[in-house]
Amino acid sequence: MKILDLALKDLRQMLYDKNSALFLVAMPIVFTLFMGFAYRSGDNGEVENQRIPLAWVEESSSGEMSNMLYSHLETADTIELSRMDGDAAQSALQAGKVAGILIIPSDFERKVLENQNPQLNLISDTTSITGQSLYQLLRAPVSQLMSTFEIGHMSVDSLDDPMEFNPTINLAWEKWKTNNLETLVKMEKAVGQPVESWFGDNPYNQASPGIIVQFAIIGLVTSAQVLVQERKTRTLQRLMTTSMRPWQIIAGHMLAMFAIVFLQTALMVIFGQFILKVNYLRVPFGTLLIAFSLGLWVASMGLLIGTLAKSDNQVVLYSMLAMFVFSALGGTWFPLEGAGGAFATIGKLLPSSWAMIGLQNILIRGLGMTSIWQPVAILLAYALGFFALAVWRFRKAEM
Numbered sequence: 220m221k222i223l224d225l226a227l228k229d230l231r232q233m234l235y236d237k238n239s240a241l242f243l244v245a246m247p248i249v250f251t252l253f254m255g256f257a258y259r260s261g262d263n264g265e266v267e268n269q270r271i272p273l274a275w276v277e278e279s280s281s282g283e284m285s286n287m288l289y290s291h292l293e294t295a296d297t298i299e300l301s302r303m304d305g306d307a308a309q310s311a312l313q314a315g316k317v318a319g320i321l322i323i324p325s326d327f328e329r330k331v332l333e334n335q336n337p338q339l340n341l342i343s344d345t346t347s348i349t350g351q352s353l354y355q356l357l358r359a360p361v362s363q364l365m366s367t368f369e370i371g372h373m374s375v376d377s378l379d380d381p382m383e384f385n386p387t388i389n390l391a392w393e394k395w396k397t398n399n400l401e402t403l404v405k406m407e408k409a410v411g412q413p414v415e416s417w418f419g420d421n422p423y424n425q426a427s428p429g430i431i432v433q434f435a436i437i438g439l440v441t442s443a444q445v446l447v448q449e450r451k452t453r454t455l456q457r458l459m460t461t462s463m464r465p466w467q468i469i470a471g472h473m474l475a476m477f478a479i480v481f482l483q484t485a486l487m488v489i490f491g492q493f494i495l496k497v498n499y500l501r502v503p504f505g506t507l508l509i510a511f512s513l514g515l516w517v518a519s520m521g522l523l524i525g526t527l528a529k530s531d532n533q534v535v536l537y538s539m540l541a542m543f544v545f546s547a548l549g550g551t552w553f554p555l556e557g558a559g560g561a562f563a564t565i566g567k568l569l570p571s572s573w574a575m576i577g578l579q580n581i582l583i584r585g586l587g588m589t590s591i592w593q594p595v596a597i598l599l600a601y602a603l604g605f606f607a608l609a610v611w612r613f614r615k616a617e618m
Contacts, residue, residue: 221463225471226478229445233479242434243483248490251423251430254552255495258422270299271353272317274308282328283385288364297356312342315563319343319353331368347555351584427491428578429551432571434487435480435517436545439538442476442521446613447534466610469522473606476518484510502581505591509577512598516570519605526612545571554579570601 275289293300303311308320322340330337339361343350370387449455458468488506491497499506520541528534546552548562549571555563566572577594580586 221461222467222471222474225458225463225468226474229472229475230478233441233475242437243479244486247430247434247483247487250434251426251487251491251495254430255423255426258425270295270297271319271349271356272299272301273353274303274311274317274320275300275323276303276305276308276320277323278305279325284328284331284364284368285323287367288360291360291364292357295356295360298353313564318347318349321357334368337365337368421496423491423495423497424579424582425554427487427495427497428575428582431484431487431491431578432513432549432574433542433546433551435484435513435574436542436571437538438476438480438483438517439521439524439541440535441479442472442518443525443528443534443538444531445472445476446522446525447528447531465614469606469610469613472525473515473518473522473609476521477514480514480517481510484513497582499578499581502587502591505577505581505588508591508595509574509598512595512602513574515602516574516598516605519602519609523605523609523612526609526616545569548572550575570598573597 273292275292277285289300292298301311301317303320305322308317311317312320320342322342324338324340327337327339329335341354341357343353446455449458455468463471488499488510492499521538524534524537524541528537548566549555549569550566551571555566555572555575573594577591577598580590580594584590
């Protein structure tokens with residue numbers, strides 16, 4: 220109850236502030252509308268026509284069977300194919316020069332000839348729009364190739380003549396290519412539905428979650444100032460003389476800030492869903508979990524800043540630094556897969572990027588609850604870590 224009483228006290232102070240409505244609702248809405256307009260204006264449709272770079276790696280020398288697929292993909296206008304060795308392909312993938320690596324196993328030709336269900340290995344970022352698109356674009360030609368081999372084996376079995384295998388697969392493969400089924404593949408840009416650009420069919424699919432995460436992080440200032448102000452007014456010293464333990468004081472303040480961030484997120488989700496047509500409710504429980512874990516992470520990190528800062532100026536400095544780093548590198552302004560290289564690699568280490576990944580999995584990639592658990596787990600892990608650090612620093616500074 221003491222934790223709850225402390226949280227309610229903080230909430231009354233924050234909500235009675237005349238600027239609360241401006242900060243909680245008005246500013247996020249204005250920024251969301253502005254960013255959505257900017258994304259819409261900046262999208263000229265070129266993303267749809269770009270070829271996705273793919274590294275082709277063969278673990279052994281080229282064979283006739285793998286060359287059939289290579290020649291087909293090489294002429295496609297959706298994939299830009301490059302032969303590489305394994306090390307060069309891995310380096311290119313890490314540098315963002317290719318979106319994926321298609322590995323042809325050394326036993327591919329043998330398994331084809333022995334009808335042993337050969338498999339190709341695709342290495343790509345399954346959480347990115349480009350990775351999902353690449354997987355979808357490869358499904359049809361690879362399935363066509365495998366069915367071609369199956370037709371060849373069926374011909375051999377029916378005629379009892381091994382010499383019929385190659386002529387049959389060549390005829391079947393030519394038939395696949397003349398049917399030009401690639402046109403159907405080009406329409407499917409990502410899992411779930413066709414995607415016209417990197418934000419799907421609605422620019423607010425990026426703008427709305429981006430502003431939600433960014434303004435949640437801006438709330439670090441309010442969260443951190445709680446401890447600084449209580450230290451100034453000596454309220455904190457009086458709390459320390461009560462029976463409340465340090466972790467309870469931190470938890471009470473954290474609960475109040477969590478409520479503010481969660482309320483702001485809920486209002487922005489409602490605005491996005493019903494005004495901007497951003498389909499958060501396609502996976503309602505997933506959106507709720509992301510909002511819950513986002514609020515806990517921001518509140519705990521804000522209180523850690525509050526234990527470190529000695530003045531209001533330091534609160535603003537530390538909070539603004541964290542806001543710019545977590546927002547810029549976390550993909551709130553633009554998708555990380557569009558940055559590539561070290562920028563995207565560093566961004567994937569930040570909790571803000573996982574909040575964006577979770578929301579974009581719902582809004583853009585068309586994924587379900589299974590894609591939400593990892594982002595939520597990472598956000599909660601960060602929240603627990605920052606909470607533990609805040610309690611440790613509070614004990615050290617105040618006792």
